Amino acid sequence: MKKLLILSMIVCSFFALQAQTSKTSTSKSATTSTYTGTGAEIQFDKPTVDFGSLKVGDVKVVTITFTNIGKKPLILDDVISSCDCTTVEWGKQPVMPGQKGTIKATYTAKNKGLISKRITVLSNANTDRVILQLKGEVL
Secondary structure, eight states, rough: HHHHHEEEEEHHHHHHHHHHHHHHHHHHHTSSSOOOOOOEEEEEESSSSEEEOOOOEEEEEEEEEEEEEESSSSEEEEOOOSSSTTTEEESSSOOOTTOEEEEEEEOOOOOSSEEEEEEEESSSSSSSSEEEEEEEEEE
16 A cells, blocks of 8 residues: 555656646747737847947947837836946837837947946846947957
């Protein structure tokens, strides 16, 4: 009787693990499809900006474009640069579903070397924190 109870527990555990594995693999494939949520969602055209080669003292201004691919208005709460060499400006108005918005980033080359900076975008989107990369080299 004891052996039968242990055997049934093992079989039940096996089926529970198999059911959990099936759910996990199904949900992974769903995340690679288009956005299906009900809130705002932000999508950047290019999450990495390459400045190329600059000289000390050069100022590079770039416009980073994003789209609200969600179903509600998108509001950027804050845009934060990782250093004082980069300033950012963005619109404070909501970006309606299907519309585009921009972030203006101004980088001032101060020191020689590789550029690896970040801009963190905080918003009301389901993906509420997006990190953009700025890269290049100061010669």
